[in-house]
Amino acid sequence: LKETLNIRHNINKLLNEELQRAIKAISTPFNWNEFEYRFTNKPGNSFYQLFEADITALKNSRPGTYMNYMAALKAWQRYKHKGFDVQDLGRYLPGFADSIKGDTTRGIYLRATRRVYNSIRLNIPFLPSWDFKIEGGSDTHKGKFIIPEQLQKFAKAKVTPAQAEARRIFFISFYCNGMNIIDILNLKYSDIKTDGNLEYFTYIREKTKRSKKEKKLQLLLDLN
Numbered sequence: 001l002k003e004t005l006n007i008r009h010n011i012n013k014l015l016n017e018e019l020q021r022a023i024k025a026i027s028t029p030f031n032w033n034e035f036e037y038r039f040t041n042k043p044g045n046s047f048y049q050l051f052e053a054d055i056t057a058l059k060n061s062r063p064g065t066y067m068n069y070m071a072a073l074k075a076w077q078r079y080k081h082k083g084f085d086v087q088d089l090g091r092y093l094p095g096f097a098d099s100i101k102g103d104t105t106r107g108i109y110l111r112a113t114r115r116v117y118n119s120i121r122l123n124i125p126f127l128p129s130w131d132f133k134i135e136g137g138s139d140t141h142k143g144k145f146i147i148p149e150q151l152q153k154f155a156k157a158k159v160t161p162a163q164a165e166a167r168r169i170f171f172i173s174f175y176c177n178g179m180n181i182i183d184i185l186n187l188k189y190s191d192i193k194t195d196g197n198l199e200y201f202t203y204i205r206e207k208t209k210r211s212k213k214e215k216k217l218q219l220l221l222d223l224n
Contacts, residue, residue, distance in 0.1 A: 046083035054116050072112035086120055093132045110134045182206045
């Protein structure tokens with residue numbers, strides 16, 4: 001009996017040691033969903049596939065945003081031709097960021113990547129949260145100013161009829177605080193309002209039309 005108890009004690013000790021070794025070897029607790037994701041060879045686990053699937057709905061509803069996100073995806077594909085699992089994204093973020101020339105472009109592509117990654121996490125909740133610091137953005141861009149003399153020279157330059165139309169649209173955008181071209185093309189005469197001696201027009205930006213927030217601008221140009 002004593003020998004049997006010793007054998008059981010030794011077996012329990014060995015099992016406990018193996019259990020502790022296994023626990024130390026596993027960085028996170030076992031998760032069945034993660035196990036299934038890793039080992040059942042489900043289609044569509046590539047980050048590029050998940051990225052494109054996530055933004056497909058934007059193609060018709062928000063084409064401008066869709067184009068920006070597609071540009072970010074193509075930049076990823078140029079950086080790393082072979083697709084990779086979305087769980088490995090963190091490994092490649094520093095190198096991807098370094099591969100993008102220009103602070104503004106880098107910020108745009110990384111923010112698009114973060115937005116898509118956080119959307120993917122809704123369906124794959126065991127993915128780690130985004131912890132990569134994004135540097136760069138539109139506020140870091142220092143463009144050159146256009147002086148009045150340059151505008152006058154541009155306005156008087158001899159151009160083709162098509163170029164003249166493009167120039168006209170440019171001036172509308174310029175004097176309307178950088179109004180987007182798509183918003184200019186969507187303008188209607190019914191958008192023009194009169195309030196006493198003040199003429200103005202209102203419009204809803206295509207980029208933010210979901211918020212239904214109108215922009216009001218005083219008429220500075222002859223729209224005819």
